[in-house]
Amino acid sequence: MPRPRKWRRVCQLPESDLFGPQQDQRPGRKILSMTVEEYETIRLIDLEGLTQEVCADRMEVARTTVQRIYNDARKKLAASLVEGHLLKIEGGDYKLCDEVDQQMGCGRCRRHRFGQVSQQGSPSE
Numbered sequence: 001m002p003r004p005r006k007w008r009r010v011c012q013l014p015e016s017d018l019f020g021p022q023q024d025q026r027p028g029r030k031i032l033s034m035t036v037e038e039y040e041t042i043r044l045i046d047l048e049g050l051t052q053e054v055c056a057d058r059m060e061v062a063r064t065t066v067q068r069i070y071n072d073a074r075k076k077l078a079a080s081l082v083e084g085h086l087l088k089i090e091g092g093d094y095k096l097c098d099e100v101d102q103q104m105g106c107g108r109c110r111r112h113r114f115g116q117v118s119q120q121g122s123p124s125e
Contacts, residue, residue, distance in 0.1 A: 008037040008059045008069075010094040020086035030085045035092030038073035041066055 013036060020029075037059065044055040045066075052070065056063040080087040 005093045006061060006065075007093055007095045008040070008061050008065075009097055010036055010040045010059070011097050013096070014039055014089050017089045018086060019088075020080060021084050030083075032076045032080055032085050032087050033091070034073060034076050034087055034089045035069075036089060036094045037092045038069055038076070039089045040094070041070040042073050042077065045070055 040059060041055060044050045044058060045052065050058070052066050053063050055070075056066040059066060076087060079085055
């Protein structure tokens with residue numbers, strides 16, 4: 001029996017989940033699928049400037065797992081930019097952080113910083 005997949009902690013889902021060239025309207029364009037955890041590694045490492053080790057701590061996985069996820073995400077981003085494919089962010093093995101996570105030190109999450117509504121439907125700040 002295969003080992004069960006470990007859930008990766010993600011602070012926020014992307015506001016947009018489809019990216020690509022706007023002028024190209026040809027039918028049958030290739031769509032690359034990026035998982036939510038791949039998106040999160042790009043956000044944490046490239047946008048927030050965190051190391052892979054800190055990113056791994058935030059996502060509650062091993063550094064080598066983050067390294068693999070990050071490399072896969074960068075290849076998909078490059079293919080989308082260079083070859084003009086659409087990039088759709090969907091799926092994966094993740095859990096969104098919640099109010100309990102915020103109390104345990106997850107106050108840096110974008111969801112909490114910008115006062116967005118949590119999963120329970122109450123303001124998070």
